[in-house]
Amino acid sequence: MSIQLPIAGAVGAAAVEARRAGAPAWLAERRSAAWEAFTELPMPSPQRDEDWRRTDVSELRLEEYIADPGTAAAGEALLQAMSQLRLRAAPEAAFVASTRRGLRRREGTDMLDAQGVIICSLDDAAVQHPEQLRRALSTVPPEESKFLALWNALWRGGCFVYVPPGVEARVPVWAAHTAAGAGAAIFPATVAVLDDRASLTLIDVYASPAGDDDMVSVAATPLVLGEGARLDYCLLQQWGMGTWHVATHRASAGRDARLRFFGATLGARLQKAYWEVLLDGQGAEATLTGICFGDGAQHLDHQSLQDHRAPQTRSDLLLKVAVRDEARSIYGGLIEVQRRAQQSDGYVQNRNLMLSRGARASGIPRLEIKADDVRCSHGVTAGHIDNDQRFYLESRGVPRAEADRLIVRGFMQDALDRCPHQGVRELLTELLDEEIAGHPVAGVSSDEDVA
Amino acid sequence: MAVEAHELTKDYKYGFHDADISVFRTEKGLSEAVVAAISDHKHEPEWMLRFRLKALAHFQKRAMPAWGADLSGIDFDNIYYYVKPVEEQSRSWDDVPASIKETFDKLGIPEAERKFLAGVSAQYDSEVVYHNIREDLGKLGVVFGDCDTGLREHPEIFRKYFGTVIPPNDNKFAALNSAVWSGGSFVYVPAGVRVDIPLQAYFRINSDNMGQFERTLIIAEEGAYVHYIEGCTAPNYSSDSLHSAVVEIIAHKDAHVRYTTIQNWSDNVYNLVTKRAVAYQGAKVEWIDGNLGSKVTMKYPAIYLMGEHAHGEVLSAAFAGPGQHQDAGAKCIHVAPHTTSNIVSRSISKGGGRTSYRGHIKVYPKAEDVRVNVRCDALLLDEDSQSDTYPYMDVENPEVTIGHEATVSRVGEDQIFYLMSRGIPEQDATALIVNGFFEPFVKELPMEYAVELNRLLAVQMEGSVG
Numbered sequence: 049m050s051i052q053l054p055i056a057g058a059v060g061a062a063a064v065e066a067r068r069a070g071a072p073a074w075l076a077e078r079r080s081a082a083w084e085a086f087t088e089l090p091m092p093s094p095q096r097d098e099d100w101r102r103t104d105v106s107e108l109r110l111e112e113y114i115a116d117p118g119t120a121a122a123g124e125a126l127l128q129a130m131s132q133l134r135l136r137a138a139p140e141a142a143f144v145a146s147t148r149r150g151l152r153r154r155e156g157t158d159m160l161d162a163q164g165v166i167i168c169s170l171d172d173a174a175v176q177h178p179e180q181l182r183r184a185l186s187t188v189p190p191e192e193s194k195f196l197a198l199w200n201a202l203w204r205g206g207c208f209v210y211v212p213p214g215v216e217a218r219v220p221v222w223a224a225h226t227a228a229g230a231g232a233a234i235f236p237a238t239v240a241v242l243d244d245r246a247s248l249t250l251i252d253v254y255a256s257p258a259g260d261d262d263m264v265s266v267a268a269t270p271l272v273l274g275e276g277a278r279l280d281y282c283l284l285q286q287w288g289m290g291t292w293h294v295a296t297h298r299a300s301a302g303r304d305a306r307l308r309f310f311g312a313t314l315g316a317r318l319q320k321a322y323w324e325v326l327l328d329g330q331g332a333e334a335t336l337t338g339i340c341f342g343d344g345a346q347h348l349d350h351q352s353l354q355d356h357r358a359p360q361t362r363s364d365l366l367l368k369v370a371v372r373d374e375a376r377s378i379y380g381g382l383i384e385v386q387r388r389a390q391q392s393d394g395y396v397q398n399r400n401l402m403l404s405r406g407a408r409a410s411g412i413p414r415l416e417i418k419a420d421d422v423r424c425s426h427g428v429t430a431g432h433i434d435n436d437q438r439f440y441l442e443s444r445g446v447p448r449a450e451a452d453r454l455i456v457r458g459f460m461q462d463a464l465d466r467c468p469h470q471g472v473r474e475l476l477t478e479l480l481d482e483e484i485a486g487h488p489v490a491g492v493s494s495d496e497d498v499a
Numbered sequence: 500m501a502v503e504a505h506e507l508t509k510d511y512k513y514g515f516h517d518a519d520i521s522v523f524r525t526e527k528g529l530s531e532a533v534v535a536a537i538s539d540h541k542h543e544p545e546w547m548l549r550f551r552l553k554a555l556a557h558f559q560k561r562a563m564p565a566w567g568a569d570l571s572g573i574d575f576d577n578i579y580y581y582v583k584p585v586e587e588q589s590r591s592w593d594d595v596p597a598s599i600k601e602t603f604d605k606l607g608i609p610e611a612e613r614k615f616l617a618g619v620s621a622q623y624d625s626e627v628v629y630h631n632i633r634e635d636l637g638k639l640g641v642v643f644g645d646c647d648t649g650l651r652e653h654p655e656i657f658r659k660y661f662g663t664v665i666p667p668n669d670n671k672f673a674a675l676n677s678a679v680w681s682g683g684s685f686v687y688v689p690a691g692v693r694v695d696i697p698l699q700a701y702f703r704i705n706s707d708n709m710g711q712f713e714r715t716l717i718i719a720e721e722g723a724y725v726h727y728i729e730g731c732t733a734p735n736y737s738s739d740s741l742h743s744a745v746v747e748i749i750a751h752k753d754a755h756v757r758y759t760t761i762q763n764w765s766d767n768v769y770n771l772v773t774k775r776a777v778a779y780q781g782a783k784v785e786w787i788d789g790n791l792g793s794k795v796t797m798k799y800p801a802i803y804l805m806g807e808h809a810h811g812e813v814l815s816a817a818f819a820g821p822g823q824h825q826d827a828g829a830k831c832i833h834v835a836p837h838t839t840s841n842i843v844s845r846s847i848s849k850g851g852g853r854t855s856y857r858g859h860i861k862v863y864p865k866a867e868d869v870r871v872n873v874r875c876d877a878l879l880l881d882e883d884s885q886s887d888t889y890p891y892m893d894v895e896n897p898e899v900t901i902g903h904e905a906t907v908s909r910v911g912e913d914q915i916f917y918l919m920s921r922g923i924p925e926q927d928a929t930a931l932i933v934n935g936f937f938e939p940f941v942k943e944l945p946m947e948y949a950v951e952l953n954r955l956l957a958v959q960m961e962g963s964v965g
Contacts, residue, residue: 098566102893387882402897405864415888417907420879425906430862430894 057116059233064201066116074182075174082190082200089194102378102410103320103349108292113233113264115148115202123147123228130224130255131155137475138220138251142167145224148234150205159218165248166210167221170237173208180210180241184270187298187326195294195320199235199268206237211246213274220249220280220469225267228257230290236267242277244302249280249469255315260290265316267295273305275329280308280468284476287315289344296322303329303358308468312476313340313348314483324353327361327389337466338367339476341483342375342407349378352396356389356422364395368463370456370484371400371407381413383424390419396426401459403433403452453484524582529575531555534678537581541647541681546658554667554677561671567857568795568826573769578741580679580712636694641725642687643698646714649685656687660718664747664775664803672771676712676745683713683744688723688754697726697759697945715746719754719782726757728945740768742793748776750784752806757785761948763792763955766823770796780806780835787943790817790825791955799857801830804838804866811840816940818956819852819884828857828889829873833866843939844875848884849960855887860894860901867898875905878936880929930960 057063064083068076091108092100127145131153134143142160144167145153151169160167166177173181190200207223225236238252250271256263265287273279279299287293293316299307307325325334334354342348354363369377383394400409411428433455441451460480467473523540525533534555538548563570636643642653650657667677684700719725742764750756756776764770770793776784786800802811813829831840846854856875877886888905910932918928933956934941941949 096565390882400894402894402899405897407897408893408895410894411890411892411903413888413890413903413905415886415905415907417877417879417886418884420882420884420909422879423906423908425904426888427905428890428892428901428903430892430899430901432897432899 055112055114057114057118059111059113059115059198059202063115067202067204071171072174072178074178078185078190079201082197085190086194086197086201089197091194099351099380100320103318103347105292105294105318105320108264110198110233110264112231114231115233115235117148117229117232123149123152123226126226126228126257127152127224130226130253133253133255133475134222134224137471138222138469141220141222141251143222143224144207145226146205146207146236148204148227148232152205153224156219160221163215163218164212165215165217166208168208170203170206170208170239173210173239177208177210181208181239184239184241184272187270187272187300188268188296195266196268196296199237199266199296202266203235203237203268206239209240209248209250211240211242211248211277213243214245215243216246217248220251222251222253224253224255225265226255227263227265228261230261230263232256232261232263234263234265236265236295238269239271240279240281241272242274242279244274245276246274247278249282251282251284251469251472253284253286254293255284255286256288256291259288260317261288263288263291265291265293265295267293269295269297271297271299271307273299273301273307273332275303275305277302277305279306281310282467282469282472283309283311284472285311285313285315285319285321286479289315289317289346291316293319293321295320296324298322298324298326299334300326300328301332301334304331305329305333307334308466309334309336310467310472311336311338312479313338313350314479316346316348318347318349320349320351322351322353324355325363326353326355326357327363327392328357330358331360332358333362334364335466336363336365337463338365339460339463339480340367340369340377341372341480342370342377343372343483344375345373346375347378348375350380352379352381354381354383354394354396356383356385356392356394359389360391361389362393365397366463366466367398368460369398369400369409370403370459371409372403374406376408376410378410379412379428381426383415383417383426385417385419385422385424387418390421392419392422394422394424398426398428399459400428400430401432401456402430403456449485453481456484457481524579527577527579529555529558529578529580529679533580537679537681540581543650544654547650550662550667551678554674557668558671558674558678561668561674563671567797568824568855570769570771570795572794573741581681639692640687640689641692641694642685644685646683646685646716647681649687649716653685653687656718657685657716660747660749661716662747664749664777665745665773670773672743673745673773676714676743676773680712680714680745683715683746684717684727684729685715686717686725686727688719688725690720690751691722692720693724694726697728699728711740711742711744713744715744717746717748717756717758719748719750719756721752722754723751724755726759728759728948740764742768742770742772744772744774746772746774748784750776750778750782752779753781754779755783757787758800759787759944759948761789761791761944761952762796762798765792766794766820768793770798772796772798774798774800775803776801776811777803777805778809778811781808782806783810783812785812786814786829787940788813788815788827789940789952790815790827791952793825794822795824795826797826799828799830799859801832802840803832803834804840805834807835807837809835809838811838813840813842814940814943815842815844815856816937817844817846817854819846819848819854821850821852824853824855826855826857828855830859831861831871832859833862833869833871836865836867836869838866839870841871842873845937845940846876846886847878847880847933847936848886849880851883853885853887855889856905857889859891860903862894862896862899862901864895866896869896869899869901871899871901873903875903876936877905877907878933879907879909926960930957933960
């Protein structure tokens with residue numbers, strides 16, 4: 049019998065201790081409790097857990113990944129690549145970037161600083177703005193799931209944004225999360241708290257070097273919208289093709305708040321992403337839009353929740369998925385309308401485009417309606433490139449590859465149009481074109497080996 | 500307009516029950532001894548006993564489903580698994596005991612109607628007490644009897660197909676049925692034979708705490724056509740009853756099988772049914788499935804499209820009143836290329852009732868050129884009721900066209916207003932809208948069923964508008 053020694057810096061109790069050191073008591077306590085929950089909760093199982101039936105993570109050995117790489121891993125070039133991406137899409141944005149070592153960049157925040165918008169790491173927020181941070185963290189409790197427990201135990205750095213009452217942030221905040229190197233484990237954290245009538249555009253980006261290094265990312269993004277608050281949230285997931293990615297994005301929307309959530313899923317070997325909106329206040333409204341392009345052997349799983357908890361709330365989700373090669377897409381969605389949420393409106397649309405034999409798509413849009421004065425509906429389709437469309441374009445001299453590109457672009461267009469930030473929309477259009485042309489864009493260019 | 504929640508008219512129309520006249524029944528609860536006693540009582544061949552015991556072992560090992568409706572109220576130890584009401588199978592109507600005839604009269608099966616029926620096989624408790632096959636059908640080689648007789652008189656056909664579409668280990672309740680099954684219909688239609696008139700069977704539960712575990716096996720040979728109708732209605736009882744049937748259909752090349760059910764169990768019955776068909780090349784299978792009664796129903800008629808150009812059709816209607824949960828739906832599994840399926844589901848929840856549509860569409864990698872359409876609509880009649888939709892769709896072939904749509908809404912204020920402005924009272928207006936909502940289902944029923952269903956709906960709708 050061999051005794052396995054903990055790998056230095058690996059996901060484990062020592063990594064939790066490293067994060068407890070210097071943290072305020074409430075946070076240190078929370079991390080310990082989270083670690084305990086993590087060790088007690090079983091890994092999700094395709095046999096036992098309904099929403100994991102089609103996504104198997106039983107081979108993922110979380111404790112073998114490295115959460116703390118030590119000082120050797122600098123990651124300067126990688127951070128530069130992340131910054132370049134931001135300059136390409138949103139040069140005006142304030143830029144906050146984290147690696148496994150914590151917050152590494154905080155640039156272009158002058159204008160927001162002047163407005164009283166707080167932008168810092170979660171570690172700093174825990175000390176300086178504990179109430180706001182705790183308010184947000186309370187929506188992602190560690191005991192809820194194995195992955196949320198792990199995230200709560202091990203996040204580091206990240207991006208915390210607080211927008212005071214009535215303040216309309218003049219420029220977006222761009223939060224970048226990156227890591228590199230086989231065996232890396234990163235726990236991206238983006239937290240936004242918008243006080244009453246505040247507004248903000250937040251762009252959240254996950255990326256690692258192109259390639260198929262075996263990495264793991266466990267992320268959470270609690271977003272809190274006060275009364276009448278407005279949040280435009282853009283999410284770009286562009287991990288390298290070897291990354292396991294499990295993420296919980298959860299927004300709670302107060303009275304008359306409005307959320308526009310836009311997510312693009314391009315990278316990762318396996319993704320399980322929860323996109324959730326809790327419509328807590330009367331008149332709250334959310335649109336959720338996603339585009340997803342899978343190729344190679346990617347396994348991309350989206351789970352959405354539109355929970356109508358108050359009267360006159362509205363939600364509308366559109367997810368466009370294209371799968372090629374052996375890629376597989378899973379979409380599971382739930383619209384829940386609680387009894388008191390009368391006069392609510394919920395909608396889900398999931399469209400799947402199957403681009404090759406071997407590609408697979410599943411769609412499971414569920415409705416649970418407990419109020420009668422509501423309108424809820426959903427639609428799911430799966431289809432392939434229409435030969436008539438292709439023929440039409442080819443007969444007009446458009447080469448087949450170009451015809452297919454146009455058709456896939458056309459398929460994605462109405463979702464792309466719903467992206468709330470123009471620069472991000474243009475960036476995504478370019479990335480999508482590269483994907484369609486057969487150049488997978490999972491990952492960013494960087495010479496960095498480890499970060 | 501808020502539609503107020505009212506109690507349903509409490510009278511269960513068919514909630515009469517006769518004095519218990521059973522002549523043989525096993526002890527309460529389930530054991531190898533009970534299963535052996537059932538098999539022995541029926542003088543079954545050895546292989547069937549072994550089949551039953553193996554199924555029992557699986558049932559005992561298998562966990563209760565972790566999804567779907569709440570089944571915690573079932574007490575498996577407090578159920579009679581086999582009750583035989585009369586000694587011998589009746590050969591003619593005259594031999595049927597008077598009390599049972601009365602039951603049928605109350606159910607509205609006048610003797611005169613039998614003339615129009617190809618055969619009447621009425622299941623009373625666990626054993627078929629009466630069946631009658633029109634002579635000319637018999638001459639064509641059509642077999643329509645109860646499943647026990649099928650096993651006895653057509654052992655080769657029976658054994659070839661029995662348990663092949665739904666193996667005992669398919670799910671916990673299929674295992675239970677496989678262990679203790681009794682009665683149900685056996686239908687065999689030879690190649691090329693079209694049975695023009697629907698074959699009908701009425702199922703009844705009569706004894707308190709008695710589970711009914713009928714088993715139906717329908718085989719349509721190449722080019723055959725048959726329409727089988729099963730209607731259910733059960734008396735009211737104070738404690739909960741369990742009904743767990745298994746229905747297997749085999750539609751060979753170019754055969755066409757239509758199976759119509761209207762389930763109206765009394766509101767204390769757990770109705771947990773596995774229904775599955777296989778459709779070979781060019782075959783067509785239709786499930787017309789109505790769920791009005793029971794406390795809890797879990798039933799998802801399935802079609803496995805095994806041969807090219809096979810077609811599946813499921814038309815489902817559900818109504819859930821106070822205390823009821825209808826968890827019903829459909830499954831279409833496309834194994835072969837060029838197959839098509841269509842699912843239409845309509846459900847209404849009222850007075851705290853809950854309807855759930857649960858469906859599964861699967862397209863296997865080799866099944867190209869598949870077309871599927873699913874349409875689910877739900878109406879909520881008051882704020883205490885609930886409607887859920889759980890559609891599962893797994894597509895593993897790119898050459899498909901699949902659409903699924905679902906809506907949940909309430910009776911539109913403008914619809915009501917339109918009708919009322921034309922002098923129709925509010926209650927009638929609501930009933931009209933509800934009838935219109937079920938129209939796609941009702942129009943597929945034979946006339947007498949359509950009439951009965953409309954009558955039942957009218958009863959259910961009484962007092963639904965405040």
